[in-house]
Each structure stands twice: as C-alpha cells, then as structure tokens.
Amino acid sequence: MKHKTFFWFILPSLAAMFVFIAMPLVSVVVQSLHVEHEQIMVVTENCGPFGCTEQTSVDAEATAKLREEKPLGRFNGLGTYFDRGHLATSEVAAAWQARSSLGDFFSRLYNLPLYKAIAFTLTYTFLVTPLVIGLGLMIALGVNRVTPALKGPTIFVSLLPMIVTPLIGSLILFWMIDAQGIIGKTLQWIFDDPDLSLKASPTLTWITLFVYGVWHSAPFAFVVFYAGLQSVSHETLEAARIDGASRWQQVRYVVIPHLMPLAIFISLIQLMDNFRVFEPIIGFSAEANAPSLSIIVYNDLKGDVIRFNSAAATSVLTVIGVTILLAPVLLRTWRDFKGKVV
Amino acid sequence: MSSKVNKTPRGLFILSTGFVLLWIVIASFPFLWTLWGSFKVQGDFFSKADWRYALWGTRTMVETGGAFTGAGYYGAWVQEEFWRAALNTGIVVIFTVVISLTLGTLGGYALARSGYRYAFWLLMIALVFRAMPHITLVSGYLLPFFQWNLWGHLPTSIIVLVAINQPFTLWMLHSFFLNIPKDLDESAKVDGCTQFQAFRHVIIPVMWPGVITTGLFSFLLAYNDFAVTSMLLSESNRTMVPAIAGFLGSTFEEGNVMFAVAAVVSATAPLFVLVLFFQRQIVSGLTAGAVKG
Numbered sequence: 001m002k003h004k005t006f007f008w009f010i011l012p013s014l015a016a017m018f019v020f021i022a023m024p025l026v027s028v029v030v031q032s033l034h035v036e037h038e039q040i041m042v043v044t045e046n047c048g049p050f051g052c053t054e055q056t057s058v059d060a061e062a063t064a065k066l067r068e069e070k071p072l073g074r075f076n077g078l079g080t081y082f083d084r085g086h087l088a089t090s091e092v093a094a095a096w097q098a099r100s101s102l103g104d105f106f107s108r109l110y111n112l113p114l115y116k117a118i119a120f121t122l123t124y125t126f127l128v129t130p131l132v133i134g135l136g137l138m139i140a141l142g143v144n145r146v147t148p149a150l151k152g153p154t155i156f157v158s159l160l161p162m163i164v165t166p167l168i169g170s171l172i173l174f175w176m177i178d179a180q181g182i183i184g185k186t187l188q189w190i191f192d193d194p195d196l197s198l199k200a201s202p203t204l205t206w207i208t209l210f211v212y213g214v215w216h217s218a219p220f221a222f223v224v225f226y227a228g229l230q231s232v233s234h235e236t237l238e239a240a241r242i243d244g245a246s247r248w249q250q251v252r253y254v255v256i257p258h259l260m261p262l263a264i265f266i267s268l269i270q271l272m273d274n275f276r277v278f279e280p281i282i283g284f285s286a287e288a289n290a291p292s293l294s295i296i297v298y299n300d301l302k303g304d305v306i307r308f309n310s311a312a313a314t315s316v317l318t319v320i321g322v323t324i325l326l327a328p329v330l331l332r333t334w335r336d337f338k339g340k341v342v
Numbered sequence: 343m344s345s346k347v348n349k350t351p352r353g354l355f356i357l358s359t360g361f362v363l364l365w366i367v368i369a370s371f372p373f374l375w376t377l378w379g380s381f382k383v384q385g386d387f388f389s390k391a392d393w394r395y396a397l398w399g400t401r402t403m404v405e406t407g408g409a410f411t412g413a414g415y416y417g418a419w420v421q422e423e424f425w426r427a428a429l430n431t432g433i434v435v436i437f438t439v440v441i442s443l444t445l446g447t448l449g450g451y452a453l454a455r456s457g458y459r460y461a462f463w464l465l466m467i468a469l470v471f472r473a474m475p476h477i478t479l480v481s482g483y484l485l486p487f488f489q490w491n492l493w494g495h496l497p498t499s500i501i502v503l504v505a506i507n508q509p510f511t512l513w514m515l516h517s518f519f520l521n522i523p524k525d526l527d528e529s530a531k532v533d534g535c536t537q538f539q540a541f542r543h544v545i546i547p548v549m550w551p552g553v554i555t556t557g558l559f560s561f562l563l564a565y566n567d568f569a570v571t572s573m574l575l576s577e578s579n580r581t582m583v584p585a586i587a588g589f590l591g592s593t594f595e596e597g598n599v600m601f602a603v604a605a606v607v608s609a610t611a612p613l614f615v616l617v618l619f620f621q622r623q624i625v626s627g628l629t630a631g632a633v634k635g
Contacts, residue, residue: 001452001455001456001457001537002537003458005452005537005538006452006455006458006461009448009451009537010449010450010452010453010464012445012448012449013445013446013448013449013466013508013511013512014449014464016445016504016505016508017468017471017508017509018505020479020483020501020502020503020504020505021471021474021479021505021506021509022471023482023509024435024478024479024480024481024482024483025474025478025479025482026480026482027482027483027485027486028478028479028481028482031481031482031556033484071485071488071489072485099478105629110621124493124585138361139362139365141358142358142359142362142365143358143362145350145354145355145358145359146355146358146359146362147359147364149582150362153366154362154365154366155621155625156617156618156621157366157369157370158365158366158369159617159624159625160369160370160373160613160614160617161369162370163562163613163617163624164373164566164610164613165565165568165583165609165610165613166481166566166568167566167568167583167587168583168585168586168606168609168610169372171586171590171602171606172372172373172376172606173372174433174452175379175387175388175603176372176375177374177377178388180388180389180390181388181393182375182393182396183635185389186393187395215368215369219369220628223625223628223629224628224629227625227628227629228629247354272472274471275475276473276475276477278475278476278477278568278569279568279569282568285590293475294475294476294477294478294569295546297475297477297478297481298477298569298573300481301477301480301481301484301573302573303565306484308481308484309486311481312481312482315475315476315477315478315481315482316478318475318478319474319478322470322473322474322475323470324433325473326469326470326473329468329469330466330470334466335464
C-alpha cells in the first residue's frame with residue numbers, strides 16, 4: 001500500500017487517538033507540574049483610639065478571580081510528586097531512619113496513601129493473574145471431558161461473569177456477602193461467628209476483591225484455553241500414550257506446552273486489565289481498605305475540591321508503572337519483529 | 343475421541359463433570375439469586391432473621407400481600423427516572439459502536455495491508471494506549487473540558503469512548519483483515535480500481551463477520567464503562583452504570599437499596615440477551631487475538 005493511501009485510511013483513527021489519548025497524557029504531565037494559586041493576602045491597617053494595628057486577611061474575591069482566570073495554577077515543578085500524598089520522599093526517609101526492622105519500615109510505608117495503593121494494586125495484579133490462568137485451565141480441561149450436551153450451556157453460563165458490567169457484577173456479589181446476605185449468613189454459620197463481616201477487616205476485603213477478580217476473569221482464560229485445546233494434535237497425544245505417558249504426563253508434557261503461547265497472551269491482557277482495577281473497589285465500597293492507583297486518582301477528582309495536580313501526578317506515576325509492566329512484552333515483540341525483517 | 347484407548351475413565355469423568363457443574367453454579371448463582379431477590383422487599387433480600395425469607399418472600403407477603411413485588415422496578419424506573427439513564431446509555435452505545443467501527447475498519451484495513459515498519463510501530467503504540475488506565479486519561483480531560491465548556495454533554499463522552507476504544511478495535515480488525523486474502527483486493531487493483539474502490543467493492547462485502555464481532559466488544563466497552571461516563575457526564579445526562587452508583591451514594595436507606603437491585607437486574611438483561619444470540623461471535627472474538635499471538 002502506498003504511503004499516501006495508508007495515511008488517508010488511518011488518519012481518522014489516528015486523529016482520534018492522538019487528540020483523546022496522547023494529548024490527555026500531555027495534559028496530565030502539564031497539570032502535575034502546576035499547583036493551585038495561593039490565596040491572595042491583603043494587609044489592612046486598623047486605626048483605633050489605641051493606635052494602629054496591621055491585619056493580614058485573605059482577599060477571597062481576588063483569589064477566586066485569579067483561580068477562575070488561570071485554573072491551571074502556578075508552576076510548581078516536581079513539588080507535587082514528592083509531597084506526602086505521592087512519593088513522600090521525606091516521610092520515607094524519616095521512616096527509614098526510625099525503622100526498628102524491615103517489617104516496621106514497610107508498615108510505616110503502608111500508611112502513606114500512594115504506597116498503600118501501590119501495594120494493593122501490585123498484589124491484586126500478581127495474585128489474580130496466575131489464579132485466573134490456573135482456574136481457566138482447570139475449567140477448560142474439565143469441559144473438554146464432559147458430555148457434549150453440557151458443553152454449550154457451560155460456555156454460555158461462563159460468559160456471564162465476564163461480560164457483566166464490572167460495577168454491577170461487584171455490586172451483586174457485594175449484596176450477597178453482606179452480613180445479612182446469603183453468602184455472608186452462610187459464612188457466619190460455617191465459622192459459627194454471628195459477628196463475622198467480610199467488610200470489616202482489611203484482609204478479608206482484599207480476599208473478597210481477589211475472589212471477585214478471579215470470578216470475573218476466569219471465563220476469559222477458560223474460553224481461550226478451550227479453543228486452544230481443540231487444536232491439540234491427536235498424533236502427539238497418541239504417541240505419548242504409546243510411550244506409556246500417564247494422563248497427568250500427557251497434560252503436563254503435551255497439552256500445557258501447546259497452550260503456552262495462549263497463557264502468555266492471557267497474562268498480557270490480564271496484567272493490563274488488573275493493573276487498572278477500579279470498578280470492583282467502588283462496587284464493594286472498599287476505597288478505605290483497598291485503594292488502587294485508579295481509585296486515588298478518582299477520589300482526587302471526585303472530592304468536594306477537585307485536586308487536579310494531585311490526580312495528575314498520580315496518573316503520571318501510574319502511566320510510568322504501566323510502561324514498566326509492558327516493557328518486557330514490547331521488547332520481546334520488537335526482537336521478534338527485527339528477526340523477521342532481517 | 344471415539345477410540346477405546348482414549349476413553350475417559352469413569353472416575354475422571356465424574357470428577358470433571360462435578361467440577362464443571364460446580365463452576366456453573368459459581369458462575370450463574372449470583373445472577374439467579376439477584377434476579378429472584380429483585381422481586382422481594384428489602385426485608386427479604388437482606389434478611390436479618392433467616393436467609394430463607396428470600397426464597398419464600400415472607401416479609402414480602404406481610405408488606406405487599408403477594409409473594410412477588412415490582413416495587414423495586416417501579417421505584418427505579420418511574421420514581422427515580424431510570425429510563426432517562428437507559429435512554430442515554432442507548433444513545434452513547436449506538437453512536438460509540440458505529441463511529442468506532444467506521445474509523446477502526448479503515449485504520450485496521452490499512453494496517454493489515456501495509457508492510458512498512460511504521461505500521462508495526464502504530465500497532466505497538468496502540469497496545470500501550472490500550473493499557474492506559476481510563477481514569478488517568480479522564481484526569482487529563484477534566485480541566486480542559488471545564489475550560490471549553492465541553493463537560494457534561496453526551497457527544498463529548500461518545501467521542502472520548504470512541505477514542506479509548508480505538509486501540510482495541512484497530513488490533514482486532516487488523517487481525518481479521520489479515521485473514522482476508524490479499525489477492526482479493528490486489529486483483530481488483532489490477533483491474534483498475536484505486537485502493538479505496540478495492541476496499542469499497544471487494545473488501546466491504548466480505549468483512550462483516552469480523553466487524554460484527556468487533557462491534558460486540560465495542561458495545562461492551564461503551565455499555566460497561568464507569569470511569570468515563572461517571573466523570574464526564576452531568577447528572578441529567580448520566581448513563582445507567584453511573585446512575586446505579588448514584589442510587590447507592592445518595593439513597594442508602596430502607597427500601598431504596600431495592601431500587602438499585604432492580605436497576606442492576608434491568609441493566610444486566612440486555613447483556614444476557616447479547617450472550618444468548620451472539621455467543622459464537624463473542625467466543626471467536628476472544629480467541630481471535632490469541633490464535634494470532
């Protein structure tokens with residue numbers, strides 16, 4: 001295809017991505033370097049019978065006007081990045097000085113909002129992703145063995161948790177695990193503890209979110225693996241069997257290597273999606289115990305006073321995180337591509 | 343798998359059937375339970391006394407006289423005007439799907455037919471864009487949109503959703519177009535067509551399966567979105583998902599939580615129908631990217 005034709009074909013799509021994905025990223029960087037204008041102070045002199053006193057007060061009108069005119073605020077450099085709400089360098093340094101052990105240092109770190117969010121986001125990403133792959137593979141292997149009559153309905157039902165709006169799916173589960181809901185009641189009965197509530201403790205909240213994440217994403221892994229299973233070579237399996245491979249060995253040495261590229265594909269998609277975990281936390285009302293990076297951006301934007309600079313700084317840090325996460329994949333694809341060209 | 347050697351032993355068969363049945367229950371029970379419970383009163387759905395109240399509707403009998411009540415649906419759709427949100431969702435979803443498919447088809451076709459290095463780089467950039475958390479993009483939009491008075495309107499959300507959708511649409515349609523033999527449009531060009539005419543008369547008639555599958559996923563993205571619609575739409579223009587979140591935020595009191603339950607069931611129903619009719623396309627779409635690698 002000629003360069004010119006290519007250009008006209010791709011232009012609308014490229015323009016949309018440039019204006020609404022690339023430009024916002026620039027806008028986020030610019031916003032993160034600015035901070036709201038300081039309040040304008042005026043000094044008035046009050047003269048009474050006992051002499052004059054100088055009084056400093058906030059000129060609310062002028063402040064509002066200035067903020068109205070220049071909503072971006074004043075230039076602040078990297079100040080926002082290092083404040084307490086973000087990288088909190090001075091707090092981290094203080095925590096390192098005052099540490100009694102490494103564990104103590106991490107628990108101090110955990111009290112800082114950004115580090116708490118990073119801790120949850122990374123735990124969620126790197127716990128849910130392998131669990132999704134494992135459960136998906138198990139369901140796929142199971143469905144491959146059952147009577148054909150059961151296969152269609154299983155696939156139909158499996159698609160539901162994946163396709164349902166994340167916020168809605170998490171609300172449905174949230175109502176069920178309520179202390180007065182069916183799962184909540186059942187758990188109270190199993191553990192014989194009438195006060196048991198999954199919402200109360202941070203650990204249980206985290207576990208609930210992980211369970212939701214696996215429930216929501218396992219169908220995706222299942223469907224992809226199931227499609228992959230249909231193309232496992234029968235000759236290879238037959239050969240393995242003749243060589244005396246047990247059922248487990250057949251799965252381990254024939255089926256799993258065959259599905260490996262699919263597993264890599266699933267983990268790539270899952271890493272991207274789990275890193276931006278957002279809606280389930282809203283659905284489970286778990287912002288306090290389990291904030292993710294997306295959640296702290298959302299809270300900055302949703303509060304009574306919108307803190308653009310703070311949200312922007314967190315966003316930039318998140319984008320850097322995503323890039324680091326994707327770097328190995330991009331490098332690999334680049335090497336493959338270069339290999340093909342040469 | 344008909345050969346005798348291959349026959350699954352009985353124990354394994356029972357084990358896998360049991361496991362699959364367990365999974366079916368795990369996957370479907372929450373939906374059935376919520377659907378059933380949405381016709382009860384709150385006293386049954388969240389039962390202080392006995393969870394079985396929800397099955398028989400004990401409190402519902404006492405409060406309304408029947409075992410089922412549509413009070414939640416009435417409250418949500420009529421009293422809280424959920425129909426407005428449903429209408430907004432309809433508008434946003436239809437326009438998002440149509441526009442993203444139009445742009446995506448042109449772009450995906452170009453990417454599939456260009457062997458140059460920049461096509462590869464565009465795909466890589468699209469992959470990075472796809473990984474961007476939506477809320478970080480929203481935090482970039484908010485201030486300029488306030489400034490230019492673009493905030494709060496449906497068209498703004500539509501165009502933003504189209505853009506966010508583009509990377510995925512491009513990837514998917516790109517791989518579908520790779521499957522359409524190059525010879526088709528090459529021969530049309532030999533016969534004197536321009537590239538666009540070849541696309542118009544030769545490719546468009548055969549591309550529909552791929553476009554429909556991609557359209558389903560664009561639909562899901564627009565329909566399920568919370569980050570963009572909740573931040574960029576004013577209250578009167580809200581779509582269903584932010585509206586449901588709104589029910590919870592403002593009105594968590596006796597009876598009103600049932601509005602949210604009814605709204606949740608209402609919003610899930612179209613998705614259920616979608617899976618019912620397009621199961622095959624959804625499955626093929628999920629696997630399309632994977633098989634290509």
